[in-house]
Amino acid sequence: MNKPDTGTFEPKLGKRHAAGKAALAAFVACTVFAILALGTLLASILNQTAGYVLVEYENAESEIVPPAADGSPGTLSSLDSAALAALLAENLGARRLKTLERDGPLSSRKRGELEELAIAELLIPEVVRTWPLSDSLLSRASILSYAGETCPEGALVFRSWLSPAFLSRSQSSDALYAGIRGAISGSLLTIMITMLFAFPLGLGAAIYLEEYAKDNFLNRIIQTNIYNLSGVPSIIYGMLGLGIFVRFLEPFTSGALFGAGADSGGAANGRTILSAGLTLALLILPVIIINAQEAIRAVPRSLRESGYALGATKWQVILHHVLPASMDRILTGTVLALSRGIGETAPLVLVGASTFLTRDPTSIFSKFTTLPIQIYQWTARPQAEFRNIAAAAIVVLMVLLISLNACAIILRDRVRRRKRLG
Amino acid sequence: MSDNAIALGLKRKKRPLEAMMGAFLLFAAGVSVLTTIGIVATLGRESLLFFRQVSVWEFLTSPRWQPQMGQFGILPLFTATFLTSAIAMAIALPAGLAVAVYLAEYAPERLRALLKPALEILAGIPTVVYGFFALQTVTPALQGVFGPDTVDIYNTLSAGLVMGVLILPLISSMCEDALSSVPRSLREAAYALGATKLEVSIQVVMPAAFSGIAAAFIVGLSRAMGETMIVALAAGSGPNLTLNPFKAAETMTGHIVRISGGDLSYDSIDYDSLFAIGLLLFLITLGLNILSRVLVRRYQEVYD
Numbered sequence: 001m002n003k004p005d006t007g008t009f010e011p012k013l014g015k016r017h018a019a020g021k022a023a024l025a026a027f028v029a030c031t032v033f034a035i036l037a038l039g040t041l042l043a044s045i046l047n048q049t050a051g052y053v054l055v056e057y058e059n060a061e062s063e064i065v066p067p068a069a070d071g072s073p074g075t076l077s078s079l080d081s082a083a084l085a086a087l088l089a090e091n092l093g094a095r096r097l098k099t100l101e102r103d104g105p106l107s108s109r110k111r112g113e114l115e116e117l118a119i120a121e122l123l124i125p126e127v128v129r130t131w132p133l134s135d136s137l138l139s140r141a142s143i144l145s146y147a148g149e150t151c152p153e154g155a156l157v158f159r160s161w162l163s164p165a166f167l168s169r170s171q172s173s174d175a176l177y178a179g180i181r182g183a184i185s186g187s188l189l190t191i192m193i194t195m196l197f198a199f200p201l202g203l204g205a206a207i208y209l210e211e212y213a214k215d216n217f218l219n220r221i222i223q224t225n226i227y228n229l230s231g232v233p234s235i236i237y238g239m240l241g242l243g244i245f246v247r248f249l250e251p252f253t254s255g256a257l258f259g260a261g262a263d264s265g266g267a268a269n270g271r272t273i274l275s276a277g278l279t280l281a282l283l284i285l286p287v288i289i290i291n292a293q294e295a296i297r298a299v300p301r302s303l304r305e306s307g308y309a310l311g312a313t314k315w316q317v318i319l320h321h322v323l324p325a326s327m328d329r330i331l332t333g334t335v336l337a338l339s340r341g342i343g344e345t346a347p348l349v350l351v352g353a354s355t356f357l358t359r360d361p362t363s364i365f366s367k368f369t370t371l372p373i374q375i376y377q378w379t380a381r382p383q384a385e386f387r388n389i390a391a392a393a394i395v396v397l398m399v400l401l402i403s404l405n406a407c408a409i410i411l412r413d414r415v416r417r418r419k420r421l422g
Numbered sequence: 423m424s425d426n427a428i429a430l431g432l433k434r435k436k437r438p439l440e441a442m443m444g445a446f447l448l449f450a451a452g453v454s455v456l457t458t459i460g461i462v463a464t465l466g467r468e469s470l471l472f473f474r475q476v477s478v479w480e481f482l483t484s485p486r487w488q489p490q491m492g493q494f495g496i497l498p499l500f501t502a503t504f505l506t507s508a509i510a511m512a513i514a515l516p517a518g519l520a521v522a523v524y525l526a527e528y529a530p531e532r533l534r535a536l537l538k539p540a541l542e543i544l545a546g547i548p549t550v551v552y553g554f555f556a557l558q559t560v561t562p563a564l565q566g567v568f569g570p571d572t573v574d575i576y577n578t579l580s581a582g583l584v585m586g587v588l589i590l591p592l593i594s595s596m597c598e599d600a601l602s603s604v605p606r607s608l609r610e611a612a613y614a615l616g617a618t619k620l621e622v623s624i625q626v627v628m629p630a631a632f633s634g635i636a637a638a639f640i641v642g643l644s645r646a647m648g649e650t651m652i653v654a655l656a657a658g659s660g661p662n663l664t665l666n667p668f669k670a671a672e673t674m675t676g677h678i679v680r681i682s683g684g685d686l687s688y689d690s691i692d693y694d695s696l697f698a699i700g701l702l703l704f705l706i707t708l709g710l711n712i713l714s715r716v717l718v719r720r721y722q723e724v725y726d
Contacts, residue, residue: 011616020620024528030520031537034594037587038544044559045551204450212447226454231641231711232704233648235675236461238682239700243464247688282457289454315443336546343548346650346675350682372550372651379554379655387558394551401546 045398048391050160051136054147055176057154058124064091076118082107084114091122120177127175127385128154162392170360171369175378175385180393182360183374186273186353187342187400189361190370193277194284194341199334201281202288206330209289210296211318230286238347241279246270246351253278254365271352274364279351280344284337291333295326328415335408339401345372371397465704468697475691481698487661487677489692496702498663502578502671506653507646509582509667510589514642517586518593519635525594526601527623545591553655556584561656564668572668576658579667585652593642600634601627604723633721640714644707650675674699 065074065087079087085106089097100106100121106114119125128151131143136158147156169179205226213219245253250270299322307317323330353373361368371393378390473481476494484495521541525534560580565573573579604627612622628635658670659680672680678696686693 016618016621020618023620023624024524027520027524027528030517031524033517034521034544034587034590035537035540037590038540040559041547041551041555041587044555048558201450201453204447205454208447208451212444213451222451222455225458227715228708228711229454229457231644231707232461233645233650233675233707235648235650235678236465236700236704236707239678239697240457240461240464242682243468243697244460285454285457313437313440315440339546343546343550345548345550346654346679349679372548375550375554376651376655379550379557387554390554391558394554397548398551401548405546 045391045394047132047134048388049162049395051133052131052143052156053159054128054151054156055125055154056128056151058126059122060153061123064122076115081111081114084111084118088118088121125176130385130388161388162395166392175383175389178389180371180374180396183369183371185360186368187370189273189364190276190280190368191338191342193274193364194280195338197278198281198285198288202285203292203330205289206292206296207318210293226286226289230290234283234344235346235350237279237283238350240282241275241347241351245275245278271367272365273361273368276348276351276368279347280341283344283347284341287337288334292330295329295333296322299325325419328412328419331415332408332412335404339404342401343372345376348373461704465697465701468694469701472691472694472698485663489695494695496699498661499672499674499677499699501663501665502657503647503673505578505665505667505671506582506585506657506673507643509579510585510646511643513583513586514589514593515639518590519597521594522597522601523623526598527619541591541594549588549649549651552584552588553652556580556652556656560584568668574668574670576656576670577668578657578671581653581657582667584656585646585649588652589642589645592645593638596638596641597635600631604630630723633718637714637718640710644710648675648703648707650679654679674703
């Protein structure tokens with residue numbers, strides 16, 4: 001038999017192996033790039049959360065504080081709480097004093113608090129420049145000389161923008177005294193509403209699609225629809241929320257129907273926490289449904305069949321057998337969806353998160369702002385000190401998300417352990 | 423029913439709970455349909471009001487978006503969306519695919535256990551944080567490399583790069599799922615014929631997983647086009663018809679957020695124009711998502 005002449009086979013092994021090594025280097029480089037990007041992002045955020053701040057005071061300390069007994073210029077640090085309280089009462093207008101006393105009478109406050117208050121109200125600091133953490137640690141000398149040259153009357157302080165005061169203060173237009181208390185409560189209230197609506201509806205829809213739905217046209221449409229919805233950009237959900245919850249259902253979401261609209265200081269409109277929560281619920285609903293469906297599908301048929309064999313009804317089998325078996329995956333997926341909801345900004349801007357709130361949200365019918373929205377607004381400001389507090393707020397948000405995800409994992413492991421032992 | 427059965431009290435018990443649960447569950451599933459109807463109705467109604475004043479032709483082809491002068495051409499906004507998405511995909515697709523190949527084919531088990539959570543963290547970071555990163559770090563870095571005269575403070579390149587980092591984990595996880603689901607027998611057959619590891623990955627496994635990879639690309643693109651916060655913070659706040667990535671330009675999503683964040687009177691033409699942009703965005707992303715699923719269904723290899 002004649003063998004076909006295919007020419008000599010050249011394995012070219014050297015070249016092929018070299019190509020393999022080069023490609024592997026490229027793959028590893030891309031992976032390193034991704035990890036480096038993550039690291040750079042986290043580092044640049046942390047870098048802005050603390051550093052030197054150069055402030056200039058509108059009123060000099062020597063002007064406000066009367067000179068000491070020996071004639072040297074008066075300083076705030078030399079006064080005790082009674083003297084500080086007296087100084088404040090002397091120099092502030094009656095209205096401002098009343099506002100301050102709303103949080104508690106001046107005479108009963110601690111000395112440190114009074115001194116801070118005196119600096120804020122009487123000396124009126126203004127930020128000249130801030131430095132990131134890296135510069136503050138590495139080029140201290142140049143910062144000190146810069147401060148000495150450009151602003152000898154001012155104060156150069158090392159400040160951590162992320163502080164307990166930052167967490168407990170309410171919003172302010174001054175970066176030095178701004179806090180995220182309102183934003184945190186807004187975020188938490190919103191996500192509670194979201195969970196209240198999204199979890200039962202999502203779980204119910206998943207149970208329906210997996211257990212009850214026959215394979216007919218309507219159910220296939222529902223399934224396809226859910227997949228499509230999960231790919232819709234979040235801003236479209238914002239427009240849906242604006243059109244339906246804020247405008248169309250305004251009597252309902254503004255609380256006017258329940259007689260609760262009057263207190264939010266002005267227009268009882270639909271831009272409330274309820275609207276925001278409902279919008280986010282619709283946003284994460286497809287994710288919850290798809291995840292729960294996969295969890296329920298993973299429960300083996302034998303479990304259901306044995307239930308039916310013993311005479312249980314459909315719902316009894318679901319409630320007592322299918323759901324406990326799949327609850328760990330369902331809960332994990334739901335918590336992950338919720339953490340995505342907490343980080344959403346665009347839909348809530350559309351639904352009308354307020355730009356400036358003087359009071360914390362008191363009910364679901366209040367105007368609101370959330371943590372991501374606050375971060376967005378601060379980042380968009382041109383002054384550098386707002387970047388610092390935006391970074392501090394970002395750290396708070398990330399800590400919130402990380403603890404939420406950690407809770408999800410712990411919960412899942414605990415449910416799994418009980419499943420295995422029970 | 424036999425007399426004995428009735429005597430034993432084995433009559434079929436009426437269970438209203440079953441019917442009620444069934445009804446509630448059907449309602450729950452129906453909420454998703456209501457959502458879609460709501461989206462279509464809201465976008466459609468306001469867009470209709472808009473298109474009564476501005477023709478669809480002008481909307482799609484006019485190169486100027488100046489609401490004060492009554493010009494509503496989507497081209498500047500659309501070009502910016504296209505530009506940022508193209509830059510993002512140029513980064514995310516090759517890098518994401520490379521990371522996926524590395525994780526699926528090469529990485530040792532312990533490294534995988536470290537890398538996969540790291541990628542999930544990257545995917546879970548809120549987009550505002552990415553926007554902050556783009557404005558705070560990436561733009562100054564670009565200005566350092568190319569000079570502050572070429573690179574504006576707001577530019578689409580920085581937004582596109584950061585968007586690429588955002589989408590990379592999405593693409594890499596979808597591609598990795600696709601690559602992992604290719605059965606080992608295919609790889610072993612190629613090794614048996616003397617192929618190197620690279621040749622197996624590129625010439626055997628990737629084509630076999632093609633449908634999943636294509637779906638990942640399209641889903642990533644759709645995500646990039648719908649992305650809002652990164653471009654709102656870093657890309658710019660004024661419509662600008664340009665293909666220069668160093669200049670500021672506002673995307674469709676960025677425009678929607680900027681306008682709705684300010685004072686907006688309902689039923690003004692500005693308000694309606696937002697919904698027209700939203701409708702266009704919705705149709706584009708819906709089309710892309712449907713395309714990705716059609717691709718998967720048509721080209722997916724089924725292995726026994």
